Amino acid sequence: MAEKTDFDVVLVGAGISGINFAYRLQERCPDLSYTILDGRHEIGGTWSLFKYPGIRSDSDLYTFGFPWRPWSEQTSIAEGPLILSYMKESAAQEGIDKHIQLHHHIDKANFSSDSKTWTLEVTANGSEKKIVRSKFFLLCSGYYDYDNPLKAMIPGIEDFKGTVAHPQFWPEDMDYTDKNVVIIGSGATSITLMPNLAKKAANVTILQRSPSYVMSQAAEDGLERLIRKLTWWSKPVEHTLIRWKWLVVPFLLTRFAYNFPNAARNMFQKAIQSQLPPTLPRDPHFNPSYNPFEQRVCFCPDGDFYAALRSGKGSIETGVVETITANSIKLVSGKELHPDIIVTATGLTLQVGGGIAISVDNKPYSVGDHFIWKGVMLEDLPNTAVVIGYVDASWTLGADATAQMVCRILNRMKKEGVVEVVPRMSASEKAGMREEPVLKLTSTYVKKAVNVLPKAGATGQWRARSYYFKDMLMAWFGDIKTGMEWIREV
Template identity: 70%
Template sequence: MAAPEKLDFDVVIIGAGISGINFAYRLQERNPELSYTILEGRHEMGGTWSLFKYPGIRSDSDLHTFGFPWRPWEEQTTIAQGPLILKYMKESAAMYGIDKRIQYHHKVENAEWSTLSKTWTCNVTANGSAEKHIRARFILLCCGYYDYDNPLQSVIPGIENFKGTVAHPQFWPEDLDYTDKNVVIVGSGATAITLLPVLAKKAASVTILQRSPSYVLSLPGQDGLDKTIYNLTWWNKPLFQSLIRWKYILIPFLITRLCYYFPKRMRKFFSDTIQSQLPPTVARDPHFNPSYNPFEQRVCFCPDGDFYDALKSGKGGMETGIVETVTPDSIKLTSGKELHPDVIVTATGLRVRFAGGLNFLVDGKPYNIADSYVWKGVMLENLPNAAYVFGYVDASWTLGADATAQLVCRMLKRMRSEGVAEVVPRRSELEKKNMVDVPLLRLTSTYIKRAKDMLPKTGATGQWRPRSYYLQDLLMAKFGDIRTGLEWIRGV
């Protein structure tokens, strides 16, 4: 990768969340000869763990795999609170000097590719007003998958009439006092499952109001196998950390495979497990009897059963139904029931936004992501020298981010060694003619369905298939074919 004139960096990483920090580490490790910077639109690193401030925010997967593979998670808890995750990220970045490469308050508005100069120009709003142009050979999009500025607002009839407090978890009011108040959480996803046990500690009552139910499983902070591994390896800390990490990679992988291949049996297993944890006052049907099979939508986890403990305490409750209207002091359901909250929390999900909502130009022409196919789950058709990070829906996000980082670093190394200035995914004419589309994501969740028109496409064959699972993607990143479907263009 010979540097062109006025090149600011070899690589620009957009986003200083967990994906961006991880890629920076891999770049330093695998391609130390390349210069890079991280452009972050907000005031600090952390992404989700910096943005969200609602009570009890925590991971929805284990930290042994959600954490960085190059800095093992050492806390006792498997599912961690948001502030602890943010602290871990900041310490990890500082440990390897990554924090010194981040430019905060640098929001990338659009990016322009020039075939003539073989460079990207990132047009940046710096510190709210100043306009900057940063040129690089390669860009990596580590922008997450949702809109930081605009949450998903589900239609709740009459919500504007409510005289109490309405809060959305994405922008939680710092001064919200829910002590001894009746709280209704509208939603059934991971955020609602997280909020209920925390709010129930101070509120008079907390009720989850859901249109349709979810699977909620308990995950112990440390199970018997964890303790057995420790007892066998206490004398060798790196070995213990490696075995624990692989345990949390392999067991969830096996569970999800069983769910995909034996959905009815696993549905019964999940249902029986949930039934065993419910108090007599809460019925599994309809409140915990989803219409879909496990992992057709995301499965929610709660550490050490805290969600079920809140239900057993009597302060947490469930209601399944459809809102007819919200009045100034109540929520009326189509079933005739009424709820009388003081506070309504609209935990209705996230608005999907691919690649941070950036606008791309290729040689002056607008680039449409939704019209493009994905190469190996990493690059977009006809978009040169650009990769994106999109994690898994049935495993920790960081696993997918790291597989992507390793693949891109391998490509960068080969580009440099072969004098290649541009790589761009291209479908063959035969592929264009015969390509059969398949969903980018296996989920049937509402927020994914709503985002269908803004997500790129994936095909049923070749290099255009959606990514599969971590072990296969890791092998692909290290040893797989990175020639087919890519055009490699040498420098001038």
């Protein structure tokens, strides 16, 4: 018999996934009560946490923004403060902000098979202890650890006498004017930081062990300008067409890259070569060992990264650190760099569920030991969904596919008198299941998290999600019974 609960649904995290999920609950399941618990002082997730210069989206805002509140700025890539304002305005517009409890960190979460409820142990406002009970539990807390960045092994970094900063905890008072800055790392954060720091710094050097694909993206391209011109009579039509442009064109690009990797590689390399200064060779600095989208492709608005290289304020070095001394970085090649500031843009520590200690009937549950069902629910974890977005498209697209599927499941549960749904894999099925990565990236930070992330399977309902159009059809019409136990109230 299910016991009385405080809420039908508890969502963890008031970032892009949590706000979107709340909207879908209000839209599709209006009779369900819900709350969003977030440990931080404000909503926004990533866009509240990161404060480094130039922090911006690494995908277009027309699809990264909410489908129910179109992005109206005339730029496809936006900086963090603008995104944060958009999220706050969106939550307020729909009354979602009234359901958010900030400074509420969930320490433990236990599901009781007897009562069919989740019991959450919460620390509120730093010290107050609370118990919150719910029927359903939604993990919308993103995919990385907010408190602990990835600790890369950089020999001698502790001996450096200058300033060392990590983008995840950027010092608000850092003055880099006329300083020599070295950024260790080659991902999207480095590509964002370099042109922004170069506006004031004497020189900014990206030091990378291996190169990445860095592609320019127009803040507003010709097709978007044409759409705006032709749809002057209707903003909704304009927003719809531009959003569809950003759904279709990147989709075609990624499919092309997956199916014709050599042709895609050549296309990307020609685009990169055309923007490099004549004195900077493409090989080795811009000749990745992998094909496009095997790791995340970095995008820079209006080519600001390449503009910084051409100006001479930005530079790039490819090599391995031998050691760092009090005032230098020595490379294995014998070359030395002499920075005033070192920025360790070495990646994120991946984490599912915000570090909550999860258990079922007081038995600890390890996410990394289990498979994920349809990219949405975790094997043997009742009444729980987890939001994991795409790595080759906007995160929000995957988050919305998850939200719509879960709302469909919740409505079916109500219709059929079901109080518990839990993905199950038979022993024989599990023994024969080939494991696949849930995030299909070869990046170092993803490889290091292989025991943290759930596993995808190679067949059936356990395959990793694929792409937005297919996943939306699965959310609306797909099989939600196979591989799942539906338990009715006794």
